[in-house]
Amino acid sequence: MAIITVENLSKQFPGEPRAAVDRASFEVEAGSFVVLIGPSGCGKTTLLKMLNRLYEPTSGRVLMQGRDAQGLPATELRREIGYVIQQTGLFPHMRISQNIAVVPELLGWERARIDTRVGELIDLIGLPREYGRRYPRQLSGGQQQRVGLARALAADPAIMLMDEPFGALDAITRTRLQDELIAIQRRLKKTILFVTHDMEEALRLADKVVVMCEGKIVQYDTPLHIVTNPANEFVEDLVGASDMLRRLSLINATMFVVERQLGGDEPSGEPSIGGDASLRDAISALVGSASDSVGVRDGSGARVGRLTFDDIRRALVPSEGLGARV
Template sequence: MLRFEHVSKVYKGKKRAVNDLNFEIQKGEFIVFIGPSGCGKTTTMKMINRLIEPSEGKIFINDENIMEVDPVQLRRKIGYVIQQIGLFPHMTIEQNIALVPRLLKWSPEDQKERAKELLSLVDMTPDYLHRYPSELSGGQQQRIGVLRALAADQPLILMDEPFGALDPITRDSLQTEFKKLQRKLGKTIVFVTHDMDEALKLADRIVIMKDGKVVQFDTPDEILRNPANDFVREFIGKERLAQAMPQVQTVDQIMNPCPVTVTGDVTLSEAIKIMKQKRVDSLLVVNGNNKLHGYIDFDVIDRKRTKATKVSDVVMTDIYQVETGMLVRDTIQTILKRGLKYVPVVDENGRLVGIVTRTNLVDVVYDSIWGEGDTTSIS
């Protein structure tokens, strides 16, 4: 899909911002570039769509030398998302999303249908089409920025720290949402970040750069287990290195397969009895097909029980969940950042299959750091 052959960028004939890069990126890969400030990661990405011209070497997209392609036409074939989002305030959401399709002479009907289709991918309803960016939250605006990059169905998307300006919880949600979207659509992503946690969560492979050179280009797990040198080891940090778990990889391997659940038609008094019997302070709410709907807890029931009689009257639907196959180390980060007690695990259809608790994760971390030996001496 994307190939660098001895690519360098030299400024003023002396400073090499990027020096002799050689690597290949396969179709459908999510590649993250990371490194300290001034390492050349953003310069590398911008050379792909010729916002910065390479001084030496060649860059190929599908075996075509990008220097032999008109730069305007090249950029219309590549999606591009930046941290500042760059939505046009005077345009509606529909007009912002359909910007490139409009330049490519799509019909107005096709533009609108594409915008509606993309909104549905991020659980936004068609009524957003006629709103303006100022009417959206920061997280919603960032979603629209991502959708605009997908609008013309470009196979390659460049993303320059797109979630950097968001608050931690919104950022974490968008990371999860976008990774899921990327897998579904099969896009090739080149993503620049300064956040190692973000790189570990999103990437199929990570490019760690220093002084314009690639220091290590490998999968997150391989980088965690086998850092190339002291620079990589220090850049990753001891806490993250402790997350390298050779035995446990996904939430499926550590989840409790039988979480305590209740359906919406159950009365609140019955729900309280179930909590007492099971010695839990919350219940996951599912429908008849075991699809996760939300949760209830003692606090919610206490606040609303005077006006409610059934679980469906008080259920909280804003619940963080993960899909089967998600990496344990990503779940650890989310639980720590959000202060969660547990995370429900669902299948691709949203059906509840298990639950990961803080206790599950503590056991995994203990095993990864101290092994399976006696830990009774640890204070």
């Protein structure tokens, strides 16, 4: 069941020529990772802020687990939805532990419970416990981003809204935090809505991607379908789809066969490709069949294993595949 349903949601700021968000509709499955992407000013932050009612919509509605968010008390929404804002938003005059404890304090938890929770979260984000006594300026940018994440997780919300949480980080720190976020999401089974400008980050993290342009949702799809079937030229430019396909056509499919099954049985209906085939050929074979995998043969025609969309998707992410090998 959808944990979040967005129906025809619009936001028109007074005096603005066009709606910041224009009749957006989409559903988010519980436990999934959804990434919103689009150019600056396209309405990503505005859309996110309507989900936790920092902004009230001009029209349309948001359902949280089937209930109209408009009718829910703000405290309940705050408990259910963690929010990591653009630029960490830590309070500079408060210690790290106090920053993490903000929502539990608001919810009126007892002191001992708050202290235990803060300790757990500092462990979870991989900082030494004694950093709890520091102030934000005594931490690096990446450490501050982690604290922002810990703060959003504090009251154990089912849903996390994250607005460019890794925006200001170097590529290595960013990749490490992405990995940690994926691990945390799997372990804690959170539903995450994550905003980014960076298509590589989107492809790496997302179960589904929402592409926005001038307030409108132009495509809502899996990363692989966004790359292989961009809805229009705007999406194509954004993902560099033609460039991506060109790169895919340069890579031999056999390099990415993860489950080696020499002489393995061929599932019926599974298409197959030869030893010289590229990843692009593998995608064509998959798209043109009902199978979720394609068999790969070596030069002599023997089956060496299979490739799935997921395997190809991993190959699309430079840090894990393509860039490193080409």
